[in-house]
Amino acid sequence: MLNIIFYVFIGVVVLQMVYYLGVYGKFAFAKPLSITTKRLPVSVIVCAKNDAENIKQLIPLLAAQNYPDFELVLIDNASSDDTLDIFEEFEKQYPNLVRLVKVENNEAFWGSKKYALTLGIKAARKDYLLFIDAKCMPNSTEWIAHMSSQFTMSKTIVLGYAAYEKKKNSFLNKIIRYDSVLTATQYFAWARAGKPFNGNGRNLAYKKDEFFKVNGYINHIKVHMGEDSLFINEVATNKNTSICYTPESFTYRESRKSFKEWVKEKRKKTFTASFFKSADQLQIKAFYLSQLSFIVLAIVLAALQFNWMFLVPVIIVRYIAGWVTMAQSAARLHEKDAVYWYPVIEIILIFTQLYVNFTNLFSKPTHWK
Known part of the structure; x- marks a missing residue:
């Protein structure tokens, strides 16, 4: 059973690598943008x-x-x-x-x-x-x-x-x-x-x-x-x-100015995304579920004392791929310091999103006033 959990964990990490390097990398590692001034009205x-x-x-x-x-x-x-x-x-x-x-x-x-x-x-x-x-x-x-x-x-x-x-x-x-950097990276990368x-x-x-x-x-x-x-x-x-x-x-x-205000904004964004095209909803959910699964499975495997010689390298490779990609993206958007605490911030975002998803099941966020 422990080996099966580890194989699932590997699959989750591969999916994360596809997102970070295969998709988000299209923006993070893109060439500098060329500007040609126009006179459009x-x-x-x-x-x-x-x-x-x-x-x-x-x-x-x-x-x-x-x-x-x-x-x-x-x-x-x-x-x-x-x-x-x-x-x-x-x-x-x-x-x-x-x-x-x-x-x-x-x-x-x-x-x-x-x-x-x-x-x-x-x-x-x-x-x-x-x-x-x-x-x-x-x-x-x-x-x-x-x-x-x-x-x-x-x-x-x-x-x-x-x-x-x-x-x-x-x-x-x-x-x-x-x-904000992650959100922009997602819509820039998918556009590219x-x-x-x-x-x-x-x-x-x-x-x-x-x-x-x-x-x-x-x-x-x-x-x-x-x-x-x-x-x-x-x-x-x-x-x-x-x-x-x-x-x-x-x-x-x-x-x-407060965590409460920020969560309220995230609730609105999550609610809005529930009206996206099915394929877009799927790719958003797949990324989030892969993030949540990575954290949960890593904790489970560590708690059950799975062989650290196999577990630790997989975790390190995944974090390097995510950190490097997001650091490059943040640098492009002049937000370098936002990724210094990447592993900690990522965990906070994962569980904040879990709370947002759960809360939205029972009440709709208020609209723009």
Whole structure:
């Protein structure tokens, strides 16, 4: 029986190696990205709800972008604070740049971000759309230029990296940023493998035609979240999707301040992923189950005193493959310190995800407000 458990353990490790080296390595060990500046017409979409303090910082940074042809589509999603007033002030300050969309609560789409974004997208006058969250900041004045550089005649979707700001002496911050690196590695790598399945609305671009081809969010309009992930999962293909991972193209937002807030966010992401295509759900679950099985089987084999001369080398090889791959990916995304505690953080993430999966069985996470 002990030998059978070990053989299963070997199979799990092989599956992990396939993920880390065979799939995630397509991004981690990829060549540096080449940038060719284009002059495509771009509408930058900002959807805000009660984000008065954040947009005071964001809009001037967007207005200062070094790009020849863009507009700012500012969407106020029925805010109850000063968001609309501040947007109106920016509209007066940048009359040739800002296009303001005022959204009132609709009984059929009460507080729905998808409804608000749809109105904003319809109001956009440019052919290419670039999305950033109201709580985010672009990493440079070249953000639009770098993200739009990856558009071609066939590549009409560009996936970008949305990071969290670093906090000194915060282990939680390292966990959150490693989780962000892992998520980005997954959707970047699968896109490079020709099977894109996910994206992050805090840094995402696509041609407006892609939105109208599928009637926008209509196929998942009743899911009150996932305006980015579910849309990309539906429309992205190996022919129309590109990625951008230059430092100038990154966006940043403040990190979650507590473990509880972070878990709440993970619950939303996990719930959204339950509406992905079956094949995409399968590959996500297979990776997570292989991670959980690796930890559990390693503990069982060690507890039952399986021959350490066989067990230890397998564990070491697996950790080297995972650590090297994620370290390379983190370096590419300027998150090197996020992987220093890789084995510990990985275990925390595995059991946090187990808690999230269990909790989501009994209650749905709250949607965007």
